[in-house]
Amino acid sequence: MRKSFPASDLARDSRFRRARTEDRFEDPRNEYLPQGRRPGKLTPERPDAAHAARQMMHGIFVGEIQALEGAGRTVWDFDDTEAPFALKLDMARQCWDEARHTEISVKLGDWMGTGIGEFAETAFLYQAACNPDPVLRLTGVNRALEGLAIDVFNTMREFGQACGDPVLEFCEDWMLADEVTHVKMGSDWLRRLTEHDPERRERALEFQRVVDKLFSFRGFRGEGEDSPIQLARTFRKMAGFGDAEIDTIAADARDDADEEGWKAPVG
Amino acid sequence: MADPAAPRSPFAPWDRRELPGLFTVEESARRVGHYAWIEMRLFEALGGWVATVPELDVKTTLGRHCYHHAWHAELWHKRLPELREMRPERLIAAPNAALEAFVAALTEPEAADLTVEKLVGVFRVLLPRKIAAYTYHLAATSRITDGPTIRSLGFILDDETTDWREGEMLLQSLIGTDEEVARAARRQAELEVLINRAGGIAGPGSLGAQPAPSTVGAPS
Secondary structure, three states: OOOOOHHHHHOOOOOOOEHHHHHHHHHHHHHHHOOOOOOOHHHHHHHHHHHHHHHHHHHHHHHHHHHHHHHHHHHHHHOOOOOOOOHHHHHHHHHHHHHHHHHHHHHHHHHHHOOOOOOOOOHHHHHHHOOOOOOHHHHHHHHHHHHHHHHHHHHHHHHHHOOOOHHHHHHHHHHHHHHHHHHHHHHHHHHOOOOOOHHHHHHHHHHHHHHHHHHHHHHOEEEOOOOOEEEOHHHHHHOOOOOOHHHHHHHHHHHHHHHHHOOOOOO | OOOOOOOOOOOOOOOOOOHHHHHHHHHHHHHHHHHHHEEEEEEEEHHHHHHOOOHHHHHHHHHHHHHHHHHHHHHHHHHHHHHHOHHHHHHOOOOHHHHHHHHHOOOOOOOOOOOOHHHHHHHHHHHHHHHHHHHHHHHEEEEEEEEEHHHHHHHHHHHHHHHHHHHHHHHHHOOHHHHHHHHHHHHHHHHHHHHHOOOOOOOOOOOOOOOOOOOOOOOO
């Protein structure tokens, strides 16, 4: 088995449909959205709430598979001189957690009325797990990707509360607890591995910022009332993010949304 | 109520543990180092394979089992300094080049249509060998002096047998045709040859020395 496994080769059964990230963002159906119209925070009052929630749940499901695959590859790709044994143990633990999240997401998808393959899958989450430097990969996966998971799970948990759906709220709350743990792992390892290498730490944080901008989906994730996925400040701080870091993610998301014009990632 | 001042044996009446065991501290440490090495190689391979298998149930099972073997590796890592090995990395090694060759062959398959080959290597070759070597250790070591190793072996064997059963069931559900039966058997035979040459996960003597043939009743 190779070291370093490209996103294009991720193994899937026949139900899955792969879409390119750029195609999702440049989907021509976006043009039919009125200028400046944003669907806003995911609430039961939105006319498309059921569809949007199902779509988000399917996105969570494929995201969990990719997070599982990313953690697994970190366990395999690096030898003991590149990644300490204790880091690999944490990544193995993360594999188990993401495997559970995959199972939970499939069952929640059934519960909400969607099925595997109803929406297309892009591989941009896994791509954050392809960096050849373990420190950069760790910040990409455990701080950017898992940080996004904190925001998404908190959004879905609140949506479950607002809908009066105890199953959704219960499951999202459990997954949120795991994600806080994963982000904390990332924060701790970033500090430990770059303790005597500030230049590497700076590169890792810059990589994280690039990935975070991508994961903000041009404002789809942010702090504005019109952002469907809300930044979960409290849980991020619990996981080792500083206020300044969260401010930067929020500001970058706002700038991107203003600059590019908000476009929903379709499918 | 019994008289609290009455003397009692330090061993409960049903506790039949005895002091003698086959392993010295050094021998126990040598074996534990080999156990740590194979658990590490296994959890790494399972993690790497997650992305390569298309079957969702296999993907999540590999993710779960990856952690089990990582935890076993951690238990063995922690045990080594307690066995007077202050540089654990010295003993965390394959027992011989033949076991390294076995692991290289085990971890070779990558393509998405080789799930059977991946699972056969783990669940029909390696896990049975691990269960055998761990069970032998449990039976052979001093049940009193090597208590901490025995406790870890108990947890680990429980995982290994549960995981083996689950992996075997996955294989039986994946193997549907005569050709697939033959593929699985071929793969098992190839890997059995290699691990047999190695003598098992702890090298020759993984299951103890072969006892001398009995001479009772033999012609003098």
